[in-house]
Amino acid sequence: MQLGVFSVGDVTPDPTNGTVPTEGERIAAMVTIAKKAEEVGLDVFATGEHHNPPFVTSSPTTMLGYVAARTERIVLSTSTTLITTNDPVKIAEDFAMLQHLSGGRVDLMMGRGNTGPVYPWFGKDIRKGLELAVENYHLLHRLWREDVVDWQGRHRTPLQGFTATPRPLDGVPPFVWHGSIRTPEIAEQAAYYGDGFFHNHIFWPMEHTRQMVRLYRERYEHHGHGTADQAIVGLGGQVFMARNSQDAVRQFRPYFDHAPVYGGGPSLEDFSRQTPLTVGSPQEVIERTLTFREHVGDYQRQLFLVDHAGLPLKTVLEQMDLLGEIVPVLRRELDAMRPAHVPDAPTHASLVAARDAAAVVAPETVGAQR
Amino acid sequence: MTQRTIAVVAAGLGAPSSTRLLADRLAAGVADAATVRGLDGRTPVVEVRDVAHELTDRLLTGFATGTLAEALATVSGADGVVAVTPVFSASYNGLFKSFFDVLDEHALAGVPVLAAATGGSPRHSLALDHAVRPLFSYLGALLVPTGVYAASADWGSVEDGAALARRVERAAGELVDLVAARPARTVADPFAVTDFARLLGGQ
Numbered sequence: 001m002q003l004g005v006f007s008v009g010d011v012t013p014d015p016t017n018g019t020v021p022t023e024g025e026r027i028a029a030m031v032t033i034a035k036k037a038e039e040v041g042l043d044v045f046a047t048g049e050h051h052n053p054p055f056v057t058s059s060p061t062t063m064l065g066y067v068a069a070r071t072e073r074i075v076l077s078t079s080t081t082l083i084t085t086n087d088p089v090k091i092a093e094d095f096a097m098l099q100h101l102s103g104g105r106v107d108l109m110m111g112r113g114n115t116g117p118v119y120p121w122f123g124k125d126i127r128k129g130l131e132l133a134v135e136n137y138h139l140l141h142r143l144w145r146e147d148v149v150d151w152q153g154r155h156r157t158p159l160q161g162f163t164a165t166p167r168p169l170d171g172v173p174p175f176v177w178h179g180s181i182r183t184p185e186i187a188e189q190a191a192y193y194g195d196g197f198f199h200n201h202i203f204w205p206m207e208h209t210r211q212m213v214r215l216y217r218e219r220y221e222h223h224g225h226g227t228a229d230q231a232i233v234g235l236g237g238q239v240f241m242a243r244n245s246q247d248a249v250r251q252f253r254p255y256f257d258h259a260p261v262y263g264g265g266p267s268l269e270d271f272s273r274q275t276p277l278t279v280g281s282p283q284e285v286i287e288r289t290l291t292f293r294e295h296v297g298d299y300q301r302q303l304f305l306v307d308h309a310g311l312p313l314k315t316v317l318e319q320m321d322l323l324g325e326i327v328p329v330l331r332r333e334l335d336a337m338r339p340a341h342v343p344d345a346p347t348h349a350s351l352v353a354a355r356d357a358a359a360v361v362a363p364e365t366v367g368a369q370r
Numbered sequence: 371m372t373q374r375t376i377a378v379v380a381a382g383l384g385a386p387s388s389t390r391l392l393a394d395r396l397a398a399g400v401a402d403a404a405t406v407r408g409l410d411g412r413t414p415v416v417e418v419r420d421v422a423h424e425l426t427d428r429l430l431t432g433f434a435t436g437t438l439a440e441a442l443a444t445v446s447g448a449d450g451v452v453a454v455t456p457v458f459s460a461s462y463n464g465l466f467k468s469f470f471d472v473l474d475e476h477a478l479a480g481v482p483v484l485a486a487a488t489g490g491s492p493r494h495s496l497a498l499d500h501a502v503r504p505l506f507s508y509l510g511a512l513l514v515p516t517g518v519y520a521a522s523a524d525w526g527s528v529e530d531g532a533a534l535a536r537r538v539e540r541a542a543g544e545l546v547d548l549v550a551a552r553p554a555r556t557v558a559d560p561f562a563v564t565d566f567a568r569l570l571g572g573q
Contacts, residue, residue, distance in 0.1 A: 134569050153573065184563050192566035204433050215561050223566075265430035274435050 001334040002345045003327050004044025005037050005320070006079040006236065006303040009057035012310035015258035019312070026056050027063070029313045033306075034067040036317055038074040040324025046077035046109065046303060051085075051118050061094040068102035075347065076102055079200070079236075079303065080111025080179045083140070084132040085122035087156065092143040092164040099169045104348025109177040109198050109234075110137060112186075128155070130185055137178075141193060144173035172355055175346040177234055177301075180212070187212055191219030191231070196346070199296075200236030202305055203261070205274050206295050209235070213296040229342055234301035235292055238277045241322040245280035251315075252279045259309035282326045290333055298338040300345035302330070371410040374549050376400050377448035381418040381455045381466035388488045390417065392520045393454040395534075396486055399542030400452060407550050413452075416441040418469045425465070428472050441469075446477040447557050450484070450549040453506070457489040461501035470505060479510035481555075482548035484541050486518040495519040512548060516541040 007030055013020045021029065034045040047064065048057045057063070064076040076098070081091060091108075099106045112129050113119075119126040135153045142149050143164040152158040168174065177196035180186030181204060190197040197216040201209035213233055220231035240255075242248035249268065256268045256279075271277055278288040293299060304323065307316045344350070378397045382389030397413040404411025418425070424438035434442055445451060455466035485502045489495070498517040506513050518541045524534040 130569075135573065138570060138573050184561050185569060188563050188566050188569070203431060205435065208433065211561050215563060219563060262431070266427045266435075270427075270435075271431075274431075274433070 001331050001338070002043040002075065002301040003323075003330060004042045004046065004075070004077075004301070004303050005033065005306050005323070006044075006046035006048070006077075007033060007057075007307050008048045008305070009050065009055050010260075010308055011054040011056060012260065012308065014310040014312055015254050021313075023056050029307070029316070030056070030063065031067055031070070032313065033316060033320065034074070034076075035070055036320045038071045040320050041327055042074065042320075042323065044075045044077055044301065044303060045071075046079040048079050049082050049111075049113075050115065051121060052115055061098045064106065065098055065101055068098065068105065071105075074105065076106050077177075078108045079198075080109045080113075082113045082118070083110040083136050084112045084129050085118055085124050086136075088136040088140040089143065089156075089159075089162075089164060092140050093166075095174055096144070096164065096166050096168050099174050099348070100166055104169050104172075104352075106348075107175040107177065107346075109179045109196075111179045112183075124155070130183065131155070133186065134189065137176075137189065137193075141173075141176075144168050169348065170352050172348065172351045174348075175351060177232075182208070182212070184212070184215055187216035188219050191216050191225070192223050194220065194223065194225035196232035196234055196300070198234035198236070198301070198303075200303075201276055202236045202238040203275060206276060206292075210295040213299075217297065227341075229297055229339075232301075232343070232345065233296055233299035234303065234345075235276075235296065235299060236303055236305065237289060237292070238275075238305045239285045239289075239319075239323075240279045240306075241282050241285055241319060241326075243281060245284055248279045248281065255309040255311055261309070282322055286326050286329055286333075289330055293334065293337065298334070298342045300343070302334075371408065372554075373410040373412060374404060374449040374546075374554065375412045375414065375444075375447070376404075376450040376452060376545065376549060377445045378413050378415045378452040379418060379445060379454065379466075379469065380415060381463055381469065382488070383419060383456065383463065383465065385417075385419060387419075387456070388520065388522065388525065389454050389456045390415075391525070392486055392488050392518065393452065395538050396452045396454065396484065396518065396542060399538040400450075400484075400546060403539075403542045403546035404550075407546055409546065409550055411546065414444050414448075416444055416469075418465050421469075422465060425468050425472065429468060434472065438472075442473055442477075446474060447555060448481070449552070449555045450482040450545055451478065451511070452484045452486065452545070453502070454486040454488070455502065457487050457494040457497040460494070460497055462487070462497075462505065467505070470509065475509065476558075477509075478506065481511055482514060482545055482552070483511040484514050484516075484518070484545040486520075486541070488520050490522050492519070492521040492523065495521070514541055514544040514548060516544055 037045045177198040178190035179198040199209045217228035217231045221228040240252040306319045380390045380393035401411045421438040428434045455462040487498045524530040
């Protein structure tokens, strides 16, 4: 079981005192959070990608490359990488480079983005969002698996005899997750390739998450990658902790009430009931988080959002200390409940081992995989 | 007897409201018209006022909860819809528009809809045609030719009341004729899948 944090990289005023970090401070804070994630024993740090204020996350591989140089163990990921508006060739190059520099500590999550104007800013048509996600990812998938690619599509200039460099580390591409809240076609896409499916259900009722994950699992089996319960699932989550629940609620309420993402909507109490948001003691967070698998099955990755809504860095780091306390419990409990035939989250090492094992068993199929 | 469901959406702000009064008249008219045509007409009423808070939450959070989710499902699964709004500032009121804003945008495509409105005076009656009708045209609904507008005066004089009753009967008949001529509604599965080979389009 992988547990980690993901950041949106928003610059939001602290509603309790009006303090607004500069972009430089926010970027430095994200790096501090990433290092802290490793220090407290988390497995994953993921950054979002946005191309508009108030976000600072326009250049994920630059940030993750810097973090890679300052960490030893943690897996670096994205939440999400825009497969619609980025050039798939550049994604192939950037993340292969990051894979080499980080010693294989990288995977990435594909997303379509939620900011309409980003499409025209990058010369794309939002009405073609799904089509772009399908075509671009298919090209990216090939660029990492075929040394020389001839390709022609509808949304990018054709390629003849093109080799994306550097080639993936050890000849094994980074593992890919596909993130979508409500688009069955993306669950189908993840299932088709045997990739991971990530449902960031932080703003959604669990019932919806349950149905999306079930669809992905059924299709994973349909496409022949294994049984439905062996599909690779990740979930988003959102927590705020204090030693006792009353303090957690009291401290978090002003941030909840004023956050651009929830302010003016349901109350903290209603939202906590309707979505996986958990504000309470470490024990309450453990108990709530352990219920997720009852809805989506045994899953491989749980990411928490802890640094948004104007929460100051000091508070975020305190939250991460508390996360560090509960993570061993969550990992132990979730690993214990997971049956032996359900795999762990893929890592570079496990993917290399799987590739080598397949080569020993059936040498003639090497290189013939899709 | 073949069953058909005609959802009645009433967006009056008061309780009771003249909008609900008109909605109930239309519901009764629809039920009668169904019986005459040998149909078992069910007319569940969605009082939008009752889900107003959840509606605002839905606008801000992106997901519907509780009774709002049920109300949206009622309308999305109906064989026909009666939509009644008070006229505010020359158009439907905000509550009415918000409800149809959060309804799945394909939910009313090809669905028979009867549009109705209430107002303080008959001078606002064209709001039905210049504001309410375009909304349902956009949603692809099959609007019945007769819209029903009721002014305050229609609830008083015998003559106006009788004219309103005739409009209700005519519009309800038109709606049920359309509903009866169509197969019962089947609701599309939001989690239905398009096989990836088709999405790839031969790449």
